[in-house]
Amino acid sequence: xxxxxxxxxxxxxxxxxxxxxxxxxxxxxxxxxxxxxxxxxxxxxxxxxxxxxxxxxxxxxxxxxxxxxxxxxxxxxxxxxxxxxxxxxxxxxxxxxxxxxxxxxxxxxxxxxxxxxxxxxxxxxxxxxxxxxxxxxxxxxxxxxxxxxxxxxxxxxxxxxxxxxxxxxxxxxxxxxxxxxxxxxxxxxxxxxxxxxxxxxxxxxxxxxxxxxxxxxxxxxxxxxxxxxxxxxxxxxxxxxxxxxxxxxxxxxxxxxxxxxxxxxxxxxxxxxxxxxxxxxxxxxxxxxxxxxxxxxxxxxxxxxxxxxxxxxxxxxxxxxxxxxxxxxxxxxxxxxxxxxxxxxxxxxxxxxxxxxxxxxxxxxxxxxxxxxxxxxxxxxxxxxxxxxxxxxxxxxxxxxxxxxxxxxxxxxxxxxxxxxxxxxxxxxxxxxxxxxxxxxxxxxxxxxxxxxxxxxxxxxxxxxxxxxxxxxxxxxxxxxxxxxxxxxxxxxxxxxxxxxxxxxxxxxxxxxxxxxxxxxxxxxxxxxxxxxxxxxxxxxxxxxxxxxxxxxxxxxxxxxxxxxxxxxxxxxxxxxxxxxxxxxxxxxxxxxxxxxxxxxxxxxxxx
Amino acid sequence: xxxxxxxxxxxxxxxxxxxxxxxxxxxxxxxxxxxxxxxxxxxxxxxxxxxxxxxxxxxxxxxxxxxxxxxxxxxxxxxxxxxxxxxxxxxxxxxxxxxxxxxxxxxxxxxxxxxxxxxxxxxxxxxxxxxxxxxxxxxxxxxxxxxxxxxxxxxxxxxxxxxxxxxxxxxxxxxxxxxxxxxxxxxxxxxxxxxxxxxxxxxxxxxxxxxxxxxxxxxxxxxxxxxxxxxxxxxxxxxxxxxxxxxxxxxxxxxxxxxxxxxxxxxxxxxxxxxxxxxxxxxxxxxxxxxxxxxxxxxxxxxxxxxxxxxxxxxxxxxxxxxxxxxxxxxxxxxxxxxxxxxxxxxxxxx
Numbered sequence: 001x002x003x004x005x006x007x008x009x010x011x012x013x014x015x016x017x018x019x020x021x022x023x024x025x026x027x028x029x030x031x032x033x034x035x036x037x038x039x040x041x042x043x044x045x046x047x048x049x050x051x052x053x054x055x056x057x058x059x060x061x062x063x064x065x066x067x068x069x070x071x072x073x074x075x076x077x078x079x080x081x082x083x084x085x086x087x088x089x090x091x092x093x094x095x096x097x098x099x100x101x102x103x104x105x106x107x108x109x110x111x112x113x114x115x116x117x118x119x120x121x122x123x124x125x126x127x128x129x130x131x132x133x134x135x136x137x138x139x140x141x142x143x144x145x146x147x148x149x150x151x152x153x154x155x156x157x158x159x160x161x162x163x164x165x166x167x168x169x170x171x172x173x174x175x176x177x178x179x180x181x182x183x184x185x186x187x188x189x190x191x192x193x194x195x196x197x198x199x200x201x202x203x204x205x206x207x208x209x210x211x212x213x214x215x216x217x218x219x220x221x222x223x224x225x226x227x228x229x230x231x232x233x234x235x236x237x238x239x240x241x242x243x244x245x246x247x248x249x250x251x252x253x254x255x256x257x258x259x260x261x262x263x264x265x266x267x268x269x270x271x272x273x274x275x276x277x278x279x280x281x282x283x284x285x286x287x288x289x290x291x292x293x294x295x296x297x298x299x300x301x302x303x304x305x306x307x308x309x310x311x312x313x314x315x316x317x318x319x320x321x322x323x324x325x326x327x328x329x330x331x332x333x334x335x336x337x338x339x340x341x342x343x344x345x346x347x348x349x350x351x352x353x354x355x356x357x358x359x360x361x362x363x364x365x366x367x368x369x370x371x372x373x374x375x376x377x378x379x380x381x382x383x384x385x386x387x388x389x390x391x392x393x394x395x396x397x398x399x400x401x402x403x404x405x406x407x408x409x410x411x412x413x414x415x416x417x418x419x420x421x422x423x424x425x426x427x428x429x430x431x432x433x434x435x436x437x438x439x440x441x442x443x444x445x446x447x448x449x450x451x452x453x454x455x456x457x458x459x460x461x462x463x464x465x466x467x468x469x470x471x472x473x474x475x476x477x478x479x480x481x482x483x484x485x486x487x488x489x490x491x492x493x494x495x496x497x498x499x500x501x502x503x504x505x506x507x508x509x510x511x512x513x514x515x516x517x518x519x520x521x522x523x524x525x526x527x528x529x530x531x532x533x534x535x536x537x538x539x540x541x542x543x544x545x546x547x548x549x550x551x552x553x554x555x556x557x558x559x560x561x562x563x564x565x566x567x568x569x570x571x572x573x574x575x576x577x578x579x580x581x582x583x584x585x586x587x588x589x590x591x592x593x594x595x596x597x598x599x600x601x602x603x604x605x606x607x608x
Numbered sequence: 609x610x611x612x613x614x615x616x617x618x619x620x621x622x623x624x625x626x627x628x629x630x631x632x633x634x635x636x637x638x639x640x641x642x643x644x645x646x647x648x649x650x651x652x653x654x655x656x657x658x659x660x661x662x663x664x665x666x667x668x669x670x671x672x673x674x675x676x677x678x679x680x681x682x683x684x685x686x687x688x689x690x691x692x693x694x695x696x697x698x699x700x701x702x703x704x705x706x707x708x709x710x711x712x713x714x715x716x717x718x719x720x721x722x723x724x725x726x727x728x729x730x731x732x733x734x735x736x737x738x739x740x741x742x743x744x745x746x747x748x749x750x751x752x753x754x755x756x757x758x759x760x761x762x763x764x765x766x767x768x769x770x771x772x773x774x775x776x777x778x779x780x781x782x783x784x785x786x787x788x789x790x791x792x793x794x795x796x797x798x799x800x801x802x803x804x805x806x807x808x809x810x811x812x813x814x815x816x817x818x819x820x821x822x823x824x825x826x827x828x829x830x831x832x833x834x835x836x837x838x839x840x841x842x843x844x845x846x847x848x849x850x851x852x853x854x855x856x857x858x859x860x861x862x863x864x865x866x867x868x869x870x871x872x873x874x875x876x877x878x879x880x881x882x883x884x885x886x887x888x889x890x891x892x893x894x895x896x897x898x899x900x901x902x903x904x905x906x907x908x909x910x911x912x913x914x915x916x917x918x919x920x921x922x923x924x925x926x927x928x929x930x931x932x933x934x935x936x937x938x939x940x941x942x943x944x945x946x947x948x949x950x951x952x953x954x955x956x957x958x959x
Binding site: 073074075076077078445451452453455508509510511512514515516518519520521539540542555556566568570572575576577578579 | 611612613614615616617618619620621622632638639642643644645646648649651652798799801825827828831839840843
C-alpha cells in the first residue's frame with residue numbers, strides 16, 4: 001500500500017465517524033468535550049454553526065451519527081449490548097443548559113450588498129440559507145404559507161417531542177439576523193416570483209403531500225380516514241382535538257410513530273400500528289419505535305391493507321392480507337400471501353402515514369426548470385441548482401423526504417452556491433474544507449483531553465411520568481439529562497477527533513505501541529496489497545469501511561499499519577512511545593460555508 | 609505519573625484459548641518502566657506465550673529480584689503467584705519454592721545487574737543444580753535504575769551515553785549457562801517477538817533448567833551510537849541460527865519444509881519443537897560445539913540468537929535428590945514432621 005496521505009481532509013474526517021456521518025458535519029466530539037467541561041454555551045455555538053437548530057435537533061434528529069459511532073464497534077463482545085454515545089441527547093443538554101447566547105450570534109449585516117434572495121417555505125433548509133447569507137449582506141426574504149416560521153418542525157412534529165418554545169427560540173435566532181419573513185403568504189406561481197427580479201430563489205418547501213391509499217371503501221368511509229401529516233398539522237393548529245377510541249395507524253415511518261403517539265393522547269385507547277413488511281424493515285428510527293411501544297402501542301407486521309370496511313358510511317374496521325417475506329436468488333425481498341384468511345381489525349379512525357410526496361403545482365413548466373418523469377426537479381447533487389441556475393432546491397423539496405439535518409446540510413451547500421454564483425464564480429467548484437492538526441500534548445503523560453476510557457454503558461434519558469404525558473399532546477415526554485448524567489454520558493465519547501499521528505522518521509520500532517494498544521490496532525509488518533495486508537495484522541482488519549493508516553518504509557524494511565476501526569483514541573501508544581513518533585493531535589475541520597472562505601483563493605487575495 | 613490504566617475494552621475478535629481466556633486476561637498492571645523499554649516487549653512476549661500454552665494462571669509462580677527487569681512481573685500474569693526477593697536472591701528463593709512444590713511452573717525474571725553482578729553466585733548454582741525453571745535475563749548492559757552505569761554484561765569497548773568507554777571484560781550469561789549444564793539455552797532480542805515467543809513457550813515446556821538471555825535495549829541509557837545493546841546495533845548484528853515453532857501435543861504436525869532444513873524434538877509433555885535451521889552448520893544438540901560457535905561469532909561482533917542448546921532428555925534437581933513428588937502443602941503435618949523417634953532412627957542409620 002502507498003503511505004497514507006494524512007493531509008487529505010477526508011482521511012482524518014472519516015476517522016471521526018459521527019462527524020463524517022452527519023450531513024452537516026457537526027464537530028461532535030468537540031461539543032461533547034465542551035459539555036463535559038460544563039461549557040454549555042460554547043457547546044451550543046459549536047453546534048449552531050454547523051446545524052443551526054441544536055435544541056430542535058437535540059430532540060428530533062434522525063441521528064445518522066449514532067449508528068456510525070465508534071463506541072458501537074468498540075463495545076461489541078465487550079459486555080452487554082453495544083450502544084453508541086447518546087450524541088443527540090447531549091446536543092439537547094447544550095441547548096438546555098446554555099446561558100443567553102444572543103450576544104454571541106452574528107449581527108445583522110451593517111451594509112447590504114444589494115443582492116436579493118427569495119426562499120420559498122420557512123423550514124430548516126430555507127432558514128439555513130437565510131442564516132448563512134443574511135449576515136453577509138444579502139437581503140433574504142422567506143415566504144411561508146403558515147403564519148409562523150419552522151415548517152414541518154413546527155406543524156408536523158408533535159409538541160410532546162418538541163416544545164414550541166424551542167422552535168420559537170431557534171427560528172427567532174435566524175430571523176433576528178435581518179431576514180425578512182413573510183408569513184401567511186403562499187407562493188402560487190414561480191413565474192410571478194421570478195418576475196420580481198430576485199438574484200436567486202431557493203425552494204425549500206418540503207414534501208408537503210401525504211400519500212393516500214386508494215382501497216375499496218376509501219371514499220365511503222372518508223370522514224374517518226386521515227392523511228397522517230395533514231392530521232398532525234390539524235392537531236398542531238387545534239382543528240383536531242380528539243380521535244376515536246380505536247385507531248389504526250398505517251405505515252412504518254417516523255410520521256406513523258408521531259401519529260400513533262398523538263392519537264394515544266387524544267383519546268385513542270386502542271391504538272395500533274400496522275405495517276406491510278417486517279418490523280425490522282420499518283423506516284422509523286429504532287428509538288421512535290421503542291418509544292411508541294413503550295407507550296403501549298403494538299406494532300403488527302406483515303399485513304397488507306386490503307379494504308376499509310364500512311357500515312352505513314361509517315368506518316368499522318380494516319381487513320388485511322397476511323403475507324410473509326421471501327427472498328429470491330438476487331436477494332430481493334418479496335411479500336408473498338400466506339394463504340391464511342384475511343385479518344380484520346375493528347377501528348373508529350385510520351391514520352394513513354405511508355409516505356410523502358413532493359408537489360410543485362405552483363412551478364410553471366415553461367420556465368426552464370426541468371422536472372423528471374416522477375415530477376421531481378432536476379437538481380445538481382453538489383450545487384443544488386436546478387436547470388435554471390439561479391433557482392435552487394434543498395431539503396425534502398430537492399430529492400424527496402429525508403430529515404431536518406439533511407435539510408440543513410442542503411441549506412449550507414445552496415448558500416455556498418448562491419454566494420459563489422453572485423460573486424461571479426462557478427458554483428460547481430467547491431473549495432475544500434480547511435483542516436488543522438493540533439497536538440494535545442501537555443506534559444509527559446498529560447493531554448489536553450480526557451484520554452481515560454469510560455467503561456460505562458449508555459445512560460437513559462429520564463421520562464416524565466406516563467400518567468402525565470399520555471394525558472396531553474403538549475407535555476414533553478423526555479426530560480433531558482441532568483448535568484451530572486450528561487457528564488457521565490459525555491465521558492463515554494472516545495474523542496475520535498484526537499487523532500493518532502505517526503511520524504516515520506522518529507520511530508525506532510521498539511514495539512511499545514503494539515504492546516500497549518488495548519485494541520490491537522497497530523502492527524509492524526512487511527508491506528503488501530491492502531486486501532492481503534488486512535488479513536495478517538495483529539487483529540484482522542475486517543471492517544472494510546474503515547481505513548488502514550500505513551507509514552512509509554521503516555529502517556527494518558517494514559511499515560507501520562494501524563487499523564482505524566476500533567481505536568479508542570486513548571493515547572497510550574503516544575504515552576508509551578519513547579521518541580514521540582506517535583502524537584495525539586486534535587483534527588479540526590472547518591466546512592466551507594458561504595462567505596469569503598468559499599470563494600476562489602485568487603479572488604480572496606485580490607480582495608486583501 | 610499520570611498513566612491511565614489500560615482500558616479493559618479489547619478487540620471484538622480477540623480470540624480465546626482452551627481455558628476461554630483472552631490474551632488480555634494474562635496481563636498485569638500497567639508498566640511503570642520508561643516508554644519504549646525492551647522489558648515491556650518481553651512482558652508482552654511472556655503474556656503471549658502463556659496465553660498460547662493455555663497455562664492456568666494459578667499454576668505459575670513468577671519470581672524476581674531487584675531492578676528494572678525485576679519490576680516487570682507486576683506487569684504480566686496478574687493472577688499468578690509472585691515473589692519479589694532481595695537483590696540477586698531470586699534463584700535461591702525459586703529453588704526453595706520448587707523443592708516445596710514441584711507442581712507449579714517457575715518463571716524467574718532477572719536482569720544483568722541482578723544475575724551477573726550481585727546475584728551471580730546464586731545464578732550459577734541454580735543452573736548447575738538443574739532447577740526446573742524458566743530463567744529469563746532481561747539484558748540491557750546498564751544499570752537503568754541508577755542512571756545508566758555499565759553492568760557486568762556490557763561489551764568491552766562499548767560506549768556509554770555520556771561517552772565513557774567500557775574497559776572491563778563482559779560476563780557472557782549464555783556461555784555460563786552452557787558451561788554449567790543448563791539443559792535449555794537460548795538467546796533472543798526483545799524487538800523480535802516472532803523469535804522470542806516460541807522460545808519462551810519451549811522453555812516453559814522444558815523440564816529442567818531453561819535459560820533465556822534476552823537482549824533488551826534500555827531506551828533511556830543505552831540506545832545510542834556506540835552501544836552494543838541498542839535497537840539498531842542488535843538488529844544489524846543479529847545472527848539467528850534457527851527459527852523455532854512449538855507445536856502443542858493437540859496440534860497435527862504438517863511438513864512444509866525440505867528435508868534437512870528441519871529438526872524436530874519431541875518434549876516430555878508431548879509437544880514438538882520444530883527447528884528451522886538458518887545456519888546449516890549449527891547443531892543445537894551439541895553443547896561443546898554450541899559454546900565454540902557462540903564464542904567464535906561473538907569475537908566477530910555477531911550476536912548469535914535462537915535456540916542454542918537443547919538436551920532432549922533433561923534431569924532436574926528433584927531427580928538428583930530423589931525427593932518426594934507430592935508438594936509439601938499436600939503432605940500433612942505428620943509426614944512433614946514425623947517426630948523425634950523417626951529423627952532418632954535417621955540419626956542412628958548415619959552413625
